[in-house]
Amino acid sequence: MPVTLRLPTVLARNAGGQTVHEAKGTTVGDVVADVAARFPELGPRLRDAKGDPYPYVIFYLNDEDIRFQEGFATRVADGAEIVVVPAIAGG
Amino acid sequence: MPSPSAAARLAPPAPAGVPAPALAPLVCRRCGARFDPGPVAICAECIGPLEPAYDPARRLPTRAEIEARPRSIWRYRELLPILGDPVVSLDTGFTPLVDAPALARALGVRRALVKNDAVSHPTLSFKDRVVAVALNAARSLGLETVGCASTGNLANAVAAQAARAGLGAWIFVPEDLELGKIVGTAIYGPRLVRVKGTYDDVNRLCAQVADRFGWGLVNLNLRSYYGEGSKTMAFEIAEQLGWRFPDAVIAPMAGGSLVTKLDKGFHELAAAGLAEGASPRIYGAQAAGCAPIVDLVSRGGEAITPVVPRTIARSIAIGNPADGAHAAAAIRGSGGDAQAVTDEELVEGIALLAATTGVFTETAGGVTVAAARRLARAGKLRPSDELVLCITGNGLKTVEAVTPALAAAPVIAPKLREVAALVGSA
Numbered sequence: 001m002p003v004t005l006r007l008p009t010v011l012a013r014n015a016g017g018q019t020v021h022e023a024k025g026t027t028v029g030d031v032v033a034d035v036a037a038r039f040p041e042l043g044p045r046l047r048d049a050k051g052d053p054y055p056y057v058i059f060y061l062n063d064e065d066i067r068f069q070e071g072f073a074t075r076v077a078d079g080a081e082i083v084v085v086p087a088i089a090g091g
Numbered sequence: 092m093p094s095p096s097a098a099a100r101l102a103p104p105a106p107a108g109v110p111a112p113a114l115a116p117l118v119c120r121r122c123g124a125r126f127d128p129g130p131v132a133i134c135a136e137c138i139g140p141l142e143p144a145y146d147p148a149r150r151l152p153t154r155a156e157i158e159a160r161p162r163s164i165w166r167y168r169e170l171l172p173i174l175g176d177p178v179v180s181l182d183t184g185f186t187p188l189v190d191a192p193a194l195a196r197a198l199g200v201r202r203a204l205v206k207n208d209a210v211s212h213p214t215l216s217f218k219d220r221v222v223a224v225a226l227n228a229a230r231s232l233g234l235e236t237v238g239c240a241s242t243g244n245l246a247n248a249v250a251a252q253a254a255r256a257g258l259g260a261w262i263f264v265p266e267d268l269e270l271g272k273i274v275g276t277a278i279y280g281p282r283l284v285r286v287k288g289t290y291d292d293v294n295r296l297c298a299q300v301a302d303r304f305g306w307g308l309v310n311l312n313l314r315s316y317y318g319e320g321s322k323t324m325a326f327e328i329a330e331q332l333g334w335r336f337p338d339a340v341i342a343p344m345a346g347g348s349l350v351t352k353l354d355k356g357f358h359e360l361a362a363a364g365l366a367e368g369a370s371p372r373i374y375g376a377q378a379a380g381c382a383p384i385v386d387l388v389s390r391g392g393e394a395i396t397p398v399v400p401r402t403i404a405r406s407i408a409i410g411n412p413a414d415g416a417h418a419a420a421a422i423r424g425s426g427g428d429a430q431a432v433t434d435e436e437l438v439e440g441i442a443l444l445a446a447t448t449g450v451f452t453e454t455a456g457g458v459t460v461a462a463a464r465r466l467a468r469a470g471k472l473r474p475s476d477e478l479v480l481c482i483t484g485n486g487l488k489t490v491e492a493v494t495p496a497l498a499a500a501p502v503i504a505p506k507l508r509e510v511a512a513l514v515g516s517a
Contacts (some may be wrong), residue, residue, distance in 0.1 A: 009302045010133045019302075045138055055394035055416065057138055060295055065411065067397050085298045086133045087413040088140065088314055 003031050004081045007042075011084070014041040028059055029072030031082055046084065047072075056087040111230040112175035115143035117315050130232055130307050132314040140414075141315045143172035151363045154334055164220055164323040170359055171323070172316050173227045179256040180223035184323055186211050188331035188479070193447035194460075195478075198467045202477040204337070205444070206328055208484070209452050214251045214275065215485035216244035216453075217349070221320035222252050225309035228316035229258065234307040238262055238281075240297035241310075242290050242345065242406045243272030244453075244484050249309055250279035261306060263293050268405060271488040289400055291411045310346075318414075321349050325356025328479050329366040336366055339427065339472060341374040341463050342481035343455040344384045345407035347418030349483070350375045354421035371479075372427035374472070375418060376462030378402035378454075382431035384412055387419040389429070403434045403492050404454035406484060428471050430462035437461050438496050441486060451486035459483075 002022040012019045016039060025031035029051065036043030047053055052072065059066045060083045066074045076082070114128035121139025132141050151169050160166035164184030165177050187207045195203035208217040222245070229237050238261035239249045246262045253260035260281035264273070265288060277283050286293045301308040309317045329336055336357060342349050354373050360366040377385045380402030383395050395415040400408035412418070422429055432440070437454055440461030445451050452460075459480055466472045486493070503509040 006299075008133065008298070010131065010135050010138070013135065054138070056140075056413075058295070058411070063292070063295070065291070065295075065397060068399075083295070083299065085295055086138050087411070088132050088298065088311055 003076050003078070005031055005035050006081065006083045008084060008086060010086070011042065011045060014045060015039045026075060027072060028061055028066055028074045028076060028082060031076060032059075032072065058085045058087055059083070060085065111178055111233075112173045112227060114228055114231045114316065115145060115172035115174060117141040118144035128228075128232070130229075130234065130301075130305075130312040132312050143315060143319060145170075145172075151365075154330075154365060157330065157365075164223060164320065167323055167326045170326065170356075170363070171224060172319050173224065173231070177223070177227045178230055179226050180219075180252050183212055183219045183223040183252075185327055188328060189448060189450065191448045191480075194444065194480075197443060197447055198463055198472070198478070199474055200467060200472055200476045200478045201474065203463075204332075204477070204479045205448055205450055206324060206479055206481045207450055208324070209450055209456065209482050209486070213255075214244070214247040215488065216248065217321070217324060217481070217483040218244040218248040219252070220323050221245075221317045222248040222309055224320035225307070225313045225317035226252050226256055226258065228313050229307040229309075230256070232307065234305075235259060236261065236304075236306040237313075238297070238300075238306050238308045239310050240264075240290070240293045240308070241276075242408060243268050243276075243488065244406055245310060246276040246283070247272060247488075250276045250281040250283070253281065254279040261300075261304075263297050263300070265290055265293055265405070269489050269491055271490065272406075275488060290405075290409050291397070291400075294409075294411070294413075318348050318352055321352035322356030322359065324349070324481060325353045326360060329357065329360050334366045336361075336368045336371050337479045338476040339372045339374060340479045340481065341376060341459055341466070341472075343404075343407050343459045343483055344375040344377050344415075344418055344429070345409045345412065345455075347375075347384050347412045347414035347416075349481070350384075350418040351414050351421045353481070354425055370425060373422050373425040374427045374462070374466060375422050375429040376459045377407060377429070377431050378404040378437060378458050379431040379433050380404075381408045381410055383410060384415045384418050385429040385431040387415060388422055404437055404458050406453060406455045406489070407458065428466065430465050430471075432458055432461040432465060436465075438493055440464070441493050442496065444480075444482070445486070450482060452482045453484040453486050453489040454492050455484050456480075456482040456486070457492070 119134035162185035236259035266285035381400035437457035441457035
């Protein structure tokens with residue numbers, strides 16, 4: 001069963017007009033790389049030149065912030081959902 | 092004839108049919124890309140934050156022109172992203188700047204003043220300012236439903252101002268908020284939703300909600316406009332001091348926006364030639380149980396390390412502050428600093444402010460006062476300083492925090508001898 005990656009609407013135009021993508025991978029980083037390989041314009045908006053997540057783009061694996069886990073090395077199970085949320089709001 | 096302030100207080104919301112104002116376009120703070128006005132806070136090019144792009148050629152008001160206007164945030168309207176006359180929330184702002192000599196003595200600074208947003212209109216917190224701007228943006232964009240992710244004060248402000256403006260409101264809060272903040276939201280009749288989890292969980296959910304339902308969530312997709320409202324606290328401080336800056340300003344930090352916008356506001360006033368002197372040093376305060384911005388200021392670097400909040404200061408319990416890096420940069424750039432305090436200290440801070448100024452603040456204000464005391468004792472606030480403490484919320488909303496620390500009042504029979512006994516034992 002693939003993993004689901006949900007993008008914010010603002011990134012859809014860099015991902016074939018879609019916000020929901022099915023992807024493969026055993027870690028969050030793998031999943032991001034899989035989708036980025038299909039949409040080259042998307043990759044630089046999700047991770048830096050070293051392949052690390054930006055501090056202002058937050059990834060949630062099954063509603064849990066991956067920064068409290070192992071970042072892009074956090075392992076994902078089949079059927080998992082990764083949500084990408086720009087860092088906004090407060091108070 | 093009513094005074095300008097009385098006229099503002101009496102001003103009703105604009106009747107239906109009054110054209111909504113235009114909005115400033117947006118520009119990415121990171122890459123400089125420009126966008127038309129809209130309910131969007133994130134750059135489509137680089138995921139950076141968007142902020143209003145002001146026309147540098149616009150005519151700015153003189154001091155005299157500002158002083159002749161009603162006493163609300165809209166007296167500074169050329170420095171806000173609503174182009175033209177606002178149509179809702181016309182009477183928010185211009186809270187008192189209270190001289191506090193006893194607090195100055197307690198802290199060991201030359202002069203202390205309290206910027207008292209504990210009496211902000213209509214919901215007793217500085218969030219009234221940002222919501223007033225956001226709801227005018229919502230009107231301009233033709234949005235019929237607004238909302239927010241909130242730790243309480245913002246929920247109160249959105250619910251009240253949306254009700255008055257005739258807008259629908261969906262408000263999301265952590266389920267364990269203080270009773271005063273729940274009641275102070277629900278009474279206005281919004282769709283209030285309590286979410287199992289921390290504010291950061293609520294925030295993540297609302298980012299998805301904003302994306303899905305097309306509502307104007309004031310601190311998410313309307314954030315570019317909303318945040319500018321915080322600058323009015325800086326504008327008012329300078330005007331109330333006679334168009335000059337204090338030496339230092341201290342404010343609580345949650346998402347980090349207020350500190351960032353205070354700094355921006357002071358610099359905008361200076362650039363406009365409206366206030367004199369060097370911009371103040373900015374100090375930020377957090378509870379030790381949720382101090383990711385203090386941590387960033389202390390250790391340096393550019394990225395926040397998120398935390399899981401553990402503090403009674405729920406109104407500022409944001410473990411993943413979106414503007415944390417900007418706040419840290421503003422603090423460092425101003426020559427200021429950041430300070431965390433324990434929950435015990437923040438309760439003492441609430442009591443100290445009440446005893447020395449007659450102002451009853453909520454937990455965030457207690458954090459601010461306690462942090463000022465620590466900074467003064469460490470010599471980071473100087474004996475020669477004129478210090479403004481930004482008190483951003485009202486203590487009646489968080490009575491749970493201070494009730495255990497208060498002595499029980501004696502209960503007596505209605506007899507003079509019982510009063511005499513109390514006087515004798517005092």
